Amino acid sequence: MQRYILTERGKWIIAMLVVVLIVIPLIVFAASVLTREINDNRSGVSINDTPQSADGEMSGDQLQENPEDFDFSDGVMKFMFTPSTQTSLDENTIAMLGAFLTSPQNTENAKIAVEIPQLPDAESNIITTAVINALTNFEVPLSKIIFYVYQAPSGMESYELKIMTQ
Numbered sequence: 001m002q003r004y005i006l007t008e009r010g011k012w013i014i015a016m017l018v019v020v021l022i023v024i025p026l027i028v029f030a031a032s033v034l035t036r037e038i039n040d041n042r043s044g045v046s047i048n049d050t051p052q053s054a055d056g057e058m059s060g061d062q063l064q065e066n067p068e069d070f071d072f073s074d075g076v077m078k079f080m081f082t083p084s085t086q087t088s089l090d091e092n093t094i095a096m097l098g099a100f101l102t103s104p105q106n107t108e109n110a111k112i113a114v115e116i117p118q119l120p121d122a123e124s125n126i127i128t129t130a131v132i133n134a135l136t137n138f139e140v141p142l143s144k145i146i147f148y149v150y151q152a153p154s155g156m157e158s159y160e161l162k163i164m165t166q
Helices: 008-040 060-065 091-100 121-137
Strands: 068-071 076-081 112-117 145-150 159-165
Touching: 068 091, 076 091, 091 121, 112 121, 121 145, 121 159
Parallel strands: 112 145
Antiparallel strands: 068 076, 076 159, 112 159
């Protein structure tokens, strides 16, 4: 019968496996839970400030009444985006975004929070790519951009996006 002796190298390999297989996934899980809790507990930010009908659903007419809204002093802008027909922000929204970025709320340490609807991956990718491209054109570093997801009303084609400083 042979006996195996665990060498120093073997001990290091086992320690690294423990870290990779157990510790790192736990850290990622904890960070995602913490991020979700912070998102749920944000104060002063409403996910959906557009008017609603009596049954709680927004009609297409209500969404199109005010497709762009901008509050310079609070550092909040809202606009409509249709991922089925758009792949980038339109010129008016980009101009409004440029003005938004000069808001007094957009300090050097501020993050740019973007609320987008929960959609299938393909549509979410179109929205996030369009927003990221527009922000990076204004030299906003990716490290300053945070995305939050809200539950979108069913049956919509155009969605409200909200960008704010935090």
